[in-house]
Amino acid sequence: MTGRTDPCTPLDAREVEDWFAETDVLVVGYGGAGACAALEADASGADVVLLEVASAGGGTTALSGGQIYLGGGTPIQRACGFEDTREAMEAYIRIAAGANADLEKIRVYCEESLTHFDWLVAQGVVFNPEYYGGKHTNTPEYQSLCWSGNEKGWRESQAAKPAPRAHKPKAFWEDGGATLMATLRAAVERTRIRVEPDTRALTLIRENGRIVGALCRRDGAQRAFRARRGVVLACGGFIMNRDMVAKYAPRLVDGAPLGSPHDDGSGILMGIGAGGAALNMSEGFVSVIWYPDGVFCEGVFVNEQGQRFVNEDCYHARGGHHCLNQTGRKAYMVVDDAIYTKPPLYSAAEVREVGESFEELEQAAGFPAGTLSATMATYNRFAAKGEDPLFHKHRDFLRPLDRPPYALLDFSIDTGIFYPAFTLGGLDTTIDGEVRTPTGERIPGLYAAGRTAAGVPRSGEGYASGMSVGDATFFGRRAGRAAAAAR
């Protein structure tokens, strides 16, 4: 065995002197994608080894809020009184994924959403048929169902009948991800899956053009794991690899990395090294959060031109996207005395200026005369009629801001407020998780899922909570099944 550890350089199997372990399916990474891949490979009758670099399974899924984007009329949706269809879900996700959408993945994800719900329940995941209807980043207590994207947005709702689709395993507030992973770990423990913690995959092993294993570091030594049928890379994204972020997604550099320390891009690098194409690499979730509570959705975002730029009731990743796109990355929110009591929960946006009138606020804050004040006059005039012809904010959040004093909250990223970010680029895979080269050839023996792959969520602007964990668990399962069936 050589001492090399470059993830981009697969090891030739002929260089392996002895194999530390051998299995049918080798899954690299024990987060949501890896757990589901392992479970399905095991259920298919394959021997499975599940590697994890940390001391226990969990990954970034365990750190997430745990929402899973499911729809088409799940038992939870129906119990809470919501109708949904596969078609509506698919139409919405296509808009959400934007120009980079993988239509084939979206199609199968929606077609099999109810089946995926059932499978999760069969693994022990408990969904609580309670609905939370407020504007929040998650359900604040034990409710399982909530809105998590832009489904009720003007453009989206014209194309697709809205329904809440974020399904959080029963857990308090943001504990959904930890609960989900605890449940999946328990499911894994009921199987023959061999879990190998504290094991870092260094590079893939190749034999005659086929991926046949991974070279790992474990107990200070290099160990080769052989996979007779396939290797599933489920090692997360790359937000923690600052060099990769600077190279591939520089727009995310100033965001607060949201992930586990092991979102280091190693899975993507190993996949590229094996010949895989990396797609959507510049895209990422980047957010700024002005709710809860929903009252701040009654505020008005303006840029340094004093112009509006987004519907303020949108999902926070859309807000973050647009705040970062304004000149100088400057973004402010105008509020009135009726809604301002304290800064929003997640963004301690500070008051930059106050004024008894919009003209006074405009002048005090240094906006050119006639800009902010004209924006607010137009906004208020239409809001009084329950209309927002510019950005189509929902009438639930439309109220003229007419109770002075007025304040300008600073949401610019250079204030240091929370702009969480994670990556949405990864390996190009088929709907069965097979990694493809840039010319579309499949790489025998190699699979990827979760944020190691470019999946259903492709756009920060269109992201909805639950899309990443939904994609990871769903396509993790498919990758595990496909790897188990490979010969």
Next chain:
Amino acid sequence: MTGRTDPCTPLDAREVEDWFAETDVLVVGYGGAGACAALEADASGADVVLLEVASAGGGTTALSGGQIYLGGGTPIQRACGFEDTREAMEAYIRIAAGANADLEKIRVYCEESLTHFDWLVAQGVVFNPEYYGGKHTNTPEYQSLCWSGNEKGWRESQAAKPAPRAHKPKAFWEDGGATLMATLRAAVERTRIRVEPDTRALTLIRENGRIVGALCRRDGAQRAFRARRGVVLACGGFIMNRDMVAKYAPRLVDGAPLGSPHDDGSGILMGIGAGGAALNMSEGFVSVIWYPDGVFCEGVFVNEQGQRFVNEDCYHARGGHHCLNQTGRKAYMVVDDAIYTKPPLYSAAEVREVGESFEELEQAAGFPAGTLSATMATYNRFAAKGEDPLFHKHRDFLRPLDRPPYALLDFSIDTGIFYPAFTLGGLDTTIDGEVRTPTGERIPGLYAAGRTAAGVPRSGEGYASGMSVGDATFFGRRAGRAAAAAR
């Protein structure tokens, strides 16, 4: 020899039964980058074979306007009365390249700009010391020097003293690129460089981890070319490969592909197949053009919210970038009777509405009341003072639009007007053209230049004419020298 032709799968040298030709440096692609790589490799004493898929050299450079971004006080700049410094040029290009900038490439490009000018002249390139100061896409006659970017823009000019830096070889109007390539072809013909036209590179050939040649198709047969020192990929970008554009740069899909038919991404794919990282793949030049003549820079761009979004005197790629970023990709220009005679030369933007007042125009065109009219009132009020506090248009183009009737020209991409596009993503290379893996390892024997590489121009929003041909010729030379020196 096998029949395979996947560019992403390098051929093992052991599979080569006989070599059709052998040389020191093999240059793939006879555009600006390839010609310069070949010339410098030859000048270094290496044997050079220069492959071209078409029947003659020229490539996309020959189709371009031929501007070369040079500065720091070139003889042409000085003859025309302009001062410039390396520092100013570097500061400007750093802003232009944006977040994705390769600072090392920018540094050496600026440091050696005068040397590059001299080298081009030594090859026979003639620059005509005449300056054209108008707002145009190129010099309209035989002048060699003009402004070609956002140097005089507010933000840029604060950071870097402006100077015109587009240097067009002496030629009429847009004939600069054809003239440049005719000159470089003549230079090549004076050397020992062996040009092989009608030869398509299919895939690279690898031996013990080193790139040692390329398998090509020629006269209907597969032919292996061996390179003792290095292979330089100079095969252009990928705007003509619609599958790659959809995968990597979907934002450019609806643009009019600007390039030669051979900008098919084959060089990038071959480089990826050999282990090279591809960077900046989602970025591209995309433009909409509202000048000449400059009078339309006195117009006011508005989006469907009736808001301004850009300084209308900016370079056309910045305009195209922002027009595409507006909601619904809708963009309009407000003009008055003083400037509107016929549509701009390159964009036959049609009149969508006319009105005797801005209120009438607003209503007729369906803008919400108080939007377009407020925008224009503010614009005119400041323009009368020679100010544009919102977007800082230069005072040369600031004039109140006060001569009715007013018209709204439709610049939206869905009108079918000209939105030319080309790609700015490619292989990650060192300043010597060495192709790097995603972890930064050099791939022995492999070099890239021109739009096959991710070079100095990285951002459509910040692009200036001459940056791509400048980068291609400059880093083509460096790649050729480095390959010739490799052992």
